[in-house]
Amino acid sequence: MTGMLVGVVLLVTLVLALSAALMMARRRLVPDLPIAVTVNDHAPFESRFGTDLLGALAAHDILLPAACGGAGTCGQCRVRVRGEPVAPLPAERARLSRAERRAGMHLACQLRLRVPVAVELPESLLGARGFDCTLLRARFLTPLIRELVLEAPPDVVALVQAGAFVSLTAPPHDFGFDTIEVPERFATDWAELRELRAVTTAPVTRAYSIASTPADLAQEHLVLLIRLALPPPDRPRLPPGAVSSWLFHVEKGTRIAASGPHGDFRAQAGTREMVLVGGGVGMAPLRAIIHERLGQGASQPISFWYGARRRDDLFHAEEFAALARRCPNFRFEVALSDPRPDEPWDGRTGFVHAALRDDLLRDHPAPEACDYYLCGPPLMIAAVMGVLDEAGVPPSRIFFDDFGS
Amino acid sequence: MTEILLAAILTDNLALSFFLGICTFLAVSQRISTALGLGLAVIVVQGVTVPVNALIHSFLLAPGALHWAGLPEIDLSFLRIIVFIGVIAAMVQLMELLLDRFVPALHRALGVFLPLITVNCAILGGSLFMVERRYDPLEAVVWGIGSGIGWAIAITAFAAIRERLRHADMPEGLQGLGGAFIVTGLMSLGFSGFGGLVP
Numbered sequence: 001m002t003g004m005l006v007g008v009v010l011l012v013t014l015v016l017a018l019s020a021a022l023m024m025a026r027r028r029l030v031p032d033l034p035i036a037v038t039v040n041d042h043a044p045f046e047s048r049f050g051t052d053l054l055g056a057l058a059a060h061d062i063l064l065p066a067a068c069g070g071a072g073t074c075g076q077c078r079v080r081v082r083g084e085p086v087a088p089l090p091a092e093r094a095r096l097s098r099a100e101r102r103a104g105m106h107l108a109c110q111l112r113l114r115v116p117v118a119v120e121l122p123e124s125l126l127g128a129r130g131f132d133c134t135l136l137r138a139r140f141l142t143p144l145i146r147e148l149v150l151e152a153p154p155d156v157v158a159l160v161q162a163g164a165f166v167s168l169t170a171p172p173h174d175f176g177f178d179t180i181e182v183p184e185r186f187a188t189d190w191a192e193l194r195e196l197r198a199v200t201t202a203p204v205t206r207a208y209s210i211a212s213t214p215a216d217l218a219q220e221h222l223v224l225l226i227r228l229a230l231p232p233p234d235r236p237r238l239p240p241g242a243v244s245s246w247l248f249h250v251e252k253g254t255r256i257a258a259s260g261p262h263g264d265f266r267a268q269a270g271t272r273e274m275v276l277v278g279g280g281v282g283m284a285p286l287r288a289i290i291h292e293r294l295g296q297g298a299s300q301p302i303s304f305w306y307g308a309r310r311r312d313d314l315f316h317a318e319e320f321a322a323l324a325r326r327c328p329n330f331r332f333e334v335a336l337s338d339p340r341p342d343e344p345w346d347g348r349t350g351f352v353h354a355a356l357r358d359d360l361l362r363d364h365p366a367p368e369a370c371d372y373y374l375c376g377p378p379l380m381i382a383a384v385m386g387v388l389d390e391a392g393v394p395p396s397r398i399f400f401d402d403f404g405s
Numbered sequence: 406m407t408e409i410l411l412a413a414i415l416t417d418n419l420a421l422s423f424f425l426g427i428c429t430f431l432a433v434s435q436r437i438s439t440a441l442g443l444g445l446a447v448i449v450v451q452g453v454t455v456p457v458n459a460l461i462h463s464f465l466l467a468p469g470a471l472h473w474a475g476l477p478e479i480d481l482s483f484l485r486i487i488v489f490i491g492v493i494a495a496m497v498q499l500m501e502l503l504l505d506r507f508v509p510a511l512h513r514a515l516g517v518f519l520p521l522i523t524v525n526c527a528i529l530g531g532s533l534f535m536v537e538r539r540y541d542p543l544e545a546v547v548w549g550i551g552s553g554i555g556w557a558i559a560i561t562a563f564a565a566i567r568e569r570l571r572h573a574d575m576p577e578g579l580q581g582l583g584g585a586f587i588v589t590g591l592m593s594l595g596f597s598g599f600g601g602l603v604p
């Protein structure tokens with residue numbers, strides 16, 4: 001009996017003593033101190049010891065793009081830290097080049113505040129803020145691409161420049177793909193997808209480029225092109241993409257939490273010839289840039305090279321063709337890589353990088369004097385980078401938007 | 406004392422003679438720097454928990470240990486495991502706080518393997534061997550630090566070999582863990598050569 005009692009008392013005392021020791025250590029090591037954060041040359045604001053910089057900035061209404069939500073995998077939340085160099089963490093080493101690290105770049109989501117910091121951010125990011133938008137219209141453009149038209153607050157729209165993107169947050173959801181409304185003509189493409197289910201238990205945020213023309217923006221409309229992220233073909237049991245699935249499911253009138261505008265993919269100033277190359281939903285920022293430029297009366301040659309797999313995957317072609325008829329300095333070229341034998345197609349076939357090489361770069365007097373804007377699937381971007389390199393285009397003339405997929 | 410130290414590091418090497426803590430040994434040995442960091446953490450944890458557990462054991466748990474409190478007939482040694490694990494858990498958590506505060510890069514690199522030291526059999530094994538072999542508290546200090554050093558040397562050497570092997574032309578099926586198991590076996594074979602060193 002005494003033995004049992006002594007044992008219990010001993011055990012309880014020991015656990016209490018260990019917990020007390022840990023709590024004291026925590027008090028010393030993670031003190032609840034205010035830490036000053038300075039952004040550019042603005043007045044510093046206060047955050048708490050141990051918060052990550054991304055969260056601290058967000059609490060101060062500075063919303064950095066963060067597609068991975070702070071996991072350190074998207075590399076979008078970059079900031080430059082002034083003063084004393086801070087050793088980079090492994091996640092930062094993976095995402096930032098050596099030159100960037102030397103210049104003091106860090107991922108805000110990885111940086112924990114322990115001492116006062118001063119960071120540099122593009123002023124354009126400081127305007128970004130959280131807002132709610134409303135889904136006005138949605139339609140299928142191809143079996144796997146849906147166009148959303150969102151109504152956003154005027155002060156947000158006023159900050160949008162062509163090439164920018166917004167972050168959208170999908171609330172926790174759980175629905176089957178059989179509840180997604182699909183137009184009749186795509187019913188066969190969707191037959192096998194009906195069994196999929198989209199389930200998330202926490203809000204998820206992803207980036208989407210704004211495809212609005214100046215006319216859309218004048219009506220405060222943000223136009224987005226969403227591609228449904230399906231499980232990779234070799235691993236069909238994985239869940240479909242969290243946010244894109246939800247965006248295929250949302251109905252008219254839904255309020256969507258967003259932040260933005262973000263990003264520094266922009267048309268460069270000047271009158272150099274512009275060559276834009278896109279594939280899939282990579283059309284989004286390029287469409288915005290082309291319409292903005294032509295709308296401003298740009299006079300330099302502008303060409304848009306678009307790659308799709310087959311007729312069904314091609315959208316907005318009529319719009320660009322009409323634009324090309326109206327503006328003599330604009331040229332629109334499409335290449336289908338895998339057209340179906342039963343569909344009529346008398347245009348170019350093959351990959352878009354080959355078309356670009358054979359029909360533009362080969363006979364161009366000075367490929368290195370143009371600006372190149374790329375946006376599309378990683379494989380396409382890599383192939384285009386290859387032909388541009390062959391044509392002697394320096395990397396500094398190539399701008400690309402990486403959808404990180 | 407020297408014998409205990411040598412035994413702890415070489416002949417009774419926890420990783421290579423007893424195959425304790427092998428999960429972490431295999432998982433965190435991709436890079437020398439991380440392996441070394443984890444090795445140092447294990448030395449500290451081992452160097453603190455084994456002596457603390459030795460004190461607790463000889464003054465509270467062992468048969469007759471409560472002699473000083475006038476309860477010589479009580480034997481609490483059956484509480485050994487739960488108490489040892491409690492002490493280890495607290496130590497590891499302290500270690501986590503310290504690393505996060507002062508060496509955040511290492512803290513991130515170790516990731517989940519740091520808290521997993523709590524249930525690392527090498528750590529608990531260190532304390533249990535100490536009891537089994539009836540080390541006194543002073544010997545426990547030497548054994549604790551020594552066995553930590555032994556484990557750290559093993560994982561660092563292993564990581565160094567794996568770093569070299571990354572560029573070796575291994576048959577496809579042996580790349581990664583397959584090769585790692587073979588290397589572990591060979592290293593263990595090598596360590597068994599220390600066998601006669603300590604009488």
Ligand SMILES: Cc1cc2nc3c(=O)[nH]c(=O)nc-3n(C[C@H](O)[C@H](O)[C@H](O)COP(=O)(O)OP(=O)(O)OC[C@H]3O[C@@H](n4cnc5c(N)ncnc54)[C@H](O)[C@@H]3O)c2cc1C
Nearest residue numbers: 206207208209226227229230231239240241242243244403
């Ligand atoms: C600057 C920028 C602009 C962008 N603009 C656009 C745009 O205009 N239009 C657009 O459609 N997209 C755009 N994106 C991409 C977009 O942000 C998302 O990455 C994309 O929609 C996929 O997000 P998701 O949440 O639907 O999929 P996620 O949930 O992130 O899943 C992605 C893929 O991983 C698969 N997957 C799920 N679980 C696993 C697992 N355990 N292991 C391996 N794979 C798994 C899914 O099936 C899916 O194929 C942009 C991205 C960036 C960075």
Ligand code: FES
Nearest residue numbers: 066070072075109
């Ligand atoms: S938020 Fe994605 S890397 Fe920081």
